[in-house]
Amino acid sequence: MYRNDATGPFFALLLAAALYLSAYLDGRRIAAMGGGYEDALTVGQIGLITFATLFLIYALIGFFSIWLEGEELRPGRHLPSPGAAVPLVAVLLAVIEAALGGFFVRLMLHHLTVEPVSAAAQGAVFGAMMLVGAVLLAIYKKYYLGDEVLVEEEHSEVPW
Amino acid sequence: MNPKVERIEVYVDEGKEPIRVLTEPPFEVELDTRTLPDGAHRLRIVTVFKDGSREEREIPFEVDNLPDAFVDGIDEGQRVRGKVRFNVRVGDYEKPKEAAGVSAWLYVLSTVLVLILVWVFFAVSPTAEKVAAQMAVGGAKAEVEAPGGEGGAPVNEALFNQGKELYAANCASCHQADGKGLPGVFPGLAGSQVVADVKAALERITKGGNGMPAFNQLSPEELAAILTYIRNDFGNHFGGVSVDEVQKLLGGGGQAAAPAADEGLLAEGEQVYLQNCASCHQPDGSGMAPMFPALKGNANLKDAKFVIERILKGKGAMPSFAQLSDRQIAAVASFVRAKLNDFGPVSEDEVKSLR
Numbered sequence: 464m465y466r467n468d469a470t471g472p473f474f475a476l477l478l479a480a481a482l483y484l485s486a487y488l489d490g491r492r493i494a495a496m497g498g499g500y501e502d503a504l505t506v507g508q509i510g511l512i513t514f515a516t517l518f519l520i521y522a523l524i525g526f527f528s529i530w531l532e533g534e535e536l537r538p539g540r541h542l543p544s545p546g547a548a549v550p551l552v553a554v555l556l557a558v559i560e561a562a563l564g565g566f567f568v569r570l571m572l573h574h575l576t577v578e579p580v581s582a583a584a585q586g587a588v589f590g591a592m593m594l595v596g597a598v599l600l601a602i603y604k605k606y607y608l609g610d611e612v613l614v615e616e617e618h619s620e621v622p623w
Numbered sequence: 624m625n626p627k628v629e630r631i632e633v634y635v636d637e638g639k640e641p642i643r644v645l646t647e648p649p650f651e652v653e654l655d656t657r658t659l660p661d662g663a664h665r666l667r668i669v670t671v672f673k674d675g676s677r678e679e680r681e682i683p684f685e686v687d688n689l690p691d692a693f694v695d696g697i698d699e700g701q702r703v704r705g706k707v708r709f710n711v712r713v714g715d716y717e718k719p720k721e722a723a724g725v726s727a728w729l730y731v732l733s734t735v736l737v738l739i740l741v742w743v744f745f746a747v748s749p750t751a752e753k754v755a756a757q758m759a760v761g762g763a764k765a766e767v768e769a770p771g772g773e774g775g776a777p778v779n780e781a782l783f784n785q786g787k788e789l790y791a792a793n794c795a796s797c798h799q800a801d802g803k804g805l806p807g808v809f810p811g812l813a814g815s816q817v818v819a820d821v822k823a824a825l826e827r828i829t830k831g832g833n834g835m836p837a838f839n840q841l842s843p844e845e846l847a848a849i850l851t852y853i854r855n856d857f858g859n860h861f862g863g864v865s866v867d868e869v870q871k872l873l874g875g876g877g878q879a880a881a882p883a884a885d886e887g888l889l890a891e892g893e894q895v896y897l898q899n900c901a902s903c904h905q906p907d908g909s910g911m912a913p914m915f916p917a918l919k920g921n922a923n924l925k926d927a928k929f930v931i932e933r934i935l936k937g938k939g940a941m942p943s944f945a946q947l948s949d950r951q952i953a954a955v956a957s958f959v960r961a962k963l964n965d966f967g968p969v970s971e972d973e974v975k976s977l978r
Binding site: 562570581 | 734737738739741742743744745746747751752754755756758759803808810813814832858897898901902906
């Protein structure tokens with residue numbers, strides 16, 4: 464099949480959103496029962512969030528493939544053609560990545576030597592770093608790496 | 624070579640004689656365009672076949688060996704008056720091209736240098752340190768403290784020390800001696816929103832909730848001591864809590880006034896149930912099979928002794944709730960028996976006798 468179908472990722476995204484919402488509403492209900500304060504995630508919430516994240520990653524991979532290769536794969540070699548804006552965006556993102564990297568080191572040193580920094584703050588900075596890194600890699604793959612789509616015979620020797 | 628082809632003749636323009644005749648590979652032709660004047664020309668490739676037939680192909684091309692003059696100072700169609708001075712420049716195609724702009728290496732090196740500078744700035748600059756301090760637990764605590772505006776309440780040293788001992792005896796096993804708790808299991812008290820709010824903290828201690836059992840056996844003085852301690856240690860500076868303040872928040876009499884009627888007992892039981900039991904047995908008593916049994920329509924609850932003992936001692940996944948007072952156990956047992964089922968209420972004396 465030489466297609467990147469968007470149906471699967473779309474419904475996975477929908478399911479992920481529903482599960483995230485369920486986890487949030489579960490938290491609100493528990494908070495209401497506990498006098499308006501929510502201390503930590505419950506096992507149920509962690510389970511919901513885990514499956515939501517699983518579906519979210521599946522959806523993101525699907526949409527990422529569509530963005531990289533298009534909905535229909537055309538056999539042949541596809542050479543990238545980055546415009547003038549792509550290197551500019553890449554350099555800007557690299558600067559942001561370097562800034563986040565430096566700041567993460569500062570945050571860790573503060574955490575270890577001065578006073579504890581909340582895990583949420585550490586996670587947010589590190590997550591942002593990883594996200595920018597992922598976008599940089601995606602840009603490199605999309606605009607700087609050539610691609611080749613091979614054609615297989617319909618009745619090839621491989622049984623699957 | 625195609626066996627039908629005899630030879631290939633190459634002509635330039637209208638020349639009668641071919642500049643090359645090709646009969647065998649390689650069919651490579653070198654044409655020195657400097658022998659031709661600048662301008663339009665055409666190449667004629669004539670293929671002669673063995674049967675005498677011919678096929679001709681024309682390829683027009685343009686020779687540009689001599690560069691045009693570039694005039695700097697006067698434009699086409701420009702209106703001029705008096706003396707006009709302009710420069711005429713003629714390029715040289717033979718001259719080797721000079722590399723324009725920066726080399727790729729310089730570009731990469733400067734980018735790397737800029738990235739290193741950015742990294743170093745964010746790693747060591749005082750501004751970054753300030754932002755990191757804001758994101759630290761202490762910084763968050765300051766934000767929590769601000770809305771309540773209660774950071775300035777004086778701390779009673781005697782209460783603080785008493786609270787420290789009570790904390791070690793009652794709270795440290797879960798929230799840990801350093802108040803950091805166990806992430807994901809027992810919440811930390813440093814910078815906690817609940818701890819910042821006296822009323823919320825007091826309710827959490829006396830009524831429990833969110834997995835924490837109720838500590839309603841503590842006197843108002845002990846409660847004030849614990850509150851004073853947890854609000855002013857572990858990096859917290861939320862201010863002290865007086866015994867009067869605790870008594871006022873508890874409703875004057877320390878613990879809730881005893882309800883006179885059965886309805887009052889059932890209402891209290893419902894509260895105890897929601898705080899201690901509903902997270903497993905569900906608010907409507909339907910439970911979560913197979914882990915947590917349903918209490919609604921459960922025939923086992925007909926035996927009051929069974930209910931009280933299960934609450935007091937626990938069994939399997941169910942923990943003991945012996946820390947609840949006799950009245951609270953009687954209330955919650957009455958609630959699950961009379962409200963969720965059609966069995967009678969339970970008295971405090973029954974609980975006391977089984978404790």
